[in-house]
Structures are given as C-alpha cells and as structure tokens.
Amino acid sequence: MIRARVLAASHVGELVSSLAGLRPEEASRLALAHPSRAIVLEGLDDPGPVEAALTAAGIPHARAAGTLAWAADPIRTAELHRLLADADPAALGALHRAMAGWVSAPRDVPLPGEGALRLSARAHVMGIVNVTPDSFSDGGRFGSPAAAVEHGLALAEEGADILDVGGESTRPGADRVDAAEEIRRVIPVVEGLAAKTPVPVSIDTTKAAVARAALDAGARILNDVSAGRFDSEILPLAAERGAPVVLMHMKGEPRTMQRDPVYADVVGEVAAFLDERAAAARAAGVAEDRILLDPGFGFGKTREHNLVLLARLRELRCLGYPVVAGTSRKSFIGATLGDLPVAERLEGTAATVALAVAAGAAVVRVHDVLAMARVASMVEAVVGAGLRGS
Secondary structure, three states: OOEEEEEEHHHHHHHHHHHHOOOHHHHHHHHHHOOOEEEEEEOOOOOHHHHHHHHHOOOOEEEEOOEEEEEOOHHHHHHHHHHHHHHOHHHHHHHHHHHHHHHOOOOOEEOOOOOEEOOOOOOEEEEEEEOOOOOOOOOOOOOOHHHHHHHHHHHHHHOOOEEEEEOOOOOOOOOOOOHHHHHHHHHHHHHHHHHHOOOOEEEEOOOHHHHHHHHHHOOOEEEEOOOOOOOOOHHHHHHHHOOOEEEEOOOOOOOOOOOOOOOOOHHHHHHHHHHHHHHHHHHOOOOHHHEEEEOOOOOOOOHHHHHHHHHOOHHHHOOOOOEEEOOOOOHHHHHHOOOOOHHHOHHHHHHHHHHHHHOOOOEEEEOOHHHHHHHHHHHHHHHHHHHHOO
16 A cells, blocks of 8 residues: 655654665665655555656655655746656555645544535634543542533534544453443433534444434544454445544554554554544445544554654644544653643643644644633634734
C-alpha cells in the first residue's frame, strides 16, 4: 500500500533518515536542498519508475528499500507529477492525497439520518462521558445513568460537539468487560442523552453487540480503540448503519499495551497501521467520508513516543482522513510536568490541545470541555489571522 507524507522543515534532517532508512549524509543533503519541506513515499513494490521520474525532473532524492525521499521543490513539482501520471499513477494519487491533507481543511463527516460534523469549519470538541468504575481519570464518578446523563448534558452546555459514552475502561492494564455488562452501563446513558440534546452521541466500544445496541438507542458515531481488530462485525455494522467510525492505533491491547512498547519510527508505524485499518473499513463497506483516524496517544506508547506523535501530528493528515487527538489528562503529560497527578494536568492538556488544533486535528477528545473549547477557538483565531495575513 503506497503512502506519502510531507515533513516540515524542522523535521527533515533528523527524520528523513529514520523514516526512510537513509544514511545521515543523504538526510542532510535533502534537508539543505530545500528549506520548506520534504516528501517521503513509502510502500513501493517497485521504486524504479518513481525514481526515474524524479531523475527526469531533476529532483535530488534518496532511496531505501521501498521508500523514496526528496526535498520538495515547487518549481519542479508540476513536471514530476506529469511524469508520474505515466510512470506510477498510484504513487501520484498518494502524493496528491498527502499534499492536500497537509494544507487543506478536514472534510465534513456525514452523520446517519441527517446532519454532519462540519469539520471543515473548525475543530470539534468530543466530551468524554465515562460510565466505568475504573477509568484512569474519573472512574466511578458518573457511575449511575442519571449522573452520567447530567454530566453529558453539562458538557453539551459547555460546548461539546460530540458526547463520547464509554462503558469499558481502556486504561493501561485494564481487563475486558463482557458485552452484557457494557450494554447495561451505557444504553441508559445513550438513550438519555439522545433524547435530551441534539449533540450527536458517540459510543466508545470495541464490541459489535454494544455498538449495535447503542446505535439502536440513538448513538450516531462509533469510536473503536481497536480499529475493528477485536470484533470482525463492527466495521460491517458501521457500514450498514452509515455511522462514522473513529479508528485508533493501539499496540496490543489495554491489558498489555504499556509493556515496553518499541518502535523504529513511531509516526511511520502508526501511519501504516491507520492506513491499513482505513482500507479494512472501506473493504467492509464503510464510506470513505465516514472514516476518522486517531493515533492513540497513551495506547502502547512511551512518553517520548507521545511527544513525537504530537510534534508531527500533521503528517497523519497526509493519509487523507480527519484526525482525532485524545491527549486529555494522559500520563505523558503528568510525566513531562514532574509526575503531576491526574487532577493537576489541566494546563498540560491545554498545551497539547492547542498544539493538536494548530497541527490540523479535526476533533479533540477531552474531559474539560469548556476550557478546551476556548483553547481550540483561540488557536483557530490565531491560525486564521495568519492565513489571512492580517
């Protein structure tokens, strides 16, 4: 599967080497060749035709296995694209998708029935409604259906664009909950919220049985931390119901995901996983415009992995789908700020939300909706002013 990614100038020198397996001197040459950005094209069965097109266009490049990397050159880009149209149309399609994802606003996501998430207009805030006794942040706090519904309605009043209801903890080391228990926890909450607010409800589950019951109860979005890997019926269900689905990267499963996670290139490996799962969703019948991707902050990643993913979040937009960022109160924030407990991670969360929105995240999943909605609005005002040149 061919993928293309754009690298910002600040990452070119050190990252082209790790992404493409290039020698340091090649990476340095690419970094110096153009100050704005570089392109990495991965997953090529036969790099020869693309390399020949690069050579013909006079673009310096480097090759390693099925990967090609080159410094972006606006003057020669049109010629390269013309040559690729004949040499490798699939590679050209990946390049177009990557470059559009890098610069364009996220596309809107239709909802079942009527309406849509208008992600092209602004970043949306997904408010977290946990109905679990053991979630890492607020486990047990909203354990009764009435308390959870009241909390969800309060989040809607604070500006939540989506209410994400979950009945199974996915904290590191968490054990699984059977479908019957999960349904018992979440369905009264989904029903109550769907009846009392127009804000669309998302069901945070990996089980098709829970997802089906939640959709029947009024949920309109599926949020699956396993990206459809734990239950083979959940992606066909999303397709059948026309429900948008959030596909998240996770290394392993919640019970084991934090046991010494290792990546050669965390961004590249997360991108490859998400690209494959998006293809699986499409193969199951999910419409392309109903797929969102989540890099899975805190799910099988060290502190450093999470920081790198956040710093390079824009690269994941190159896959062509809206990106969801769930950093709220995560342990990497506490570790970065001197081992802060969960209750003291508001400012750190605000910083990560600001960075995610500035990088083009379409949705931020948060506990503190009012504060983070304000953060997102402020960031977008600044970014918008910069684009207008005012």
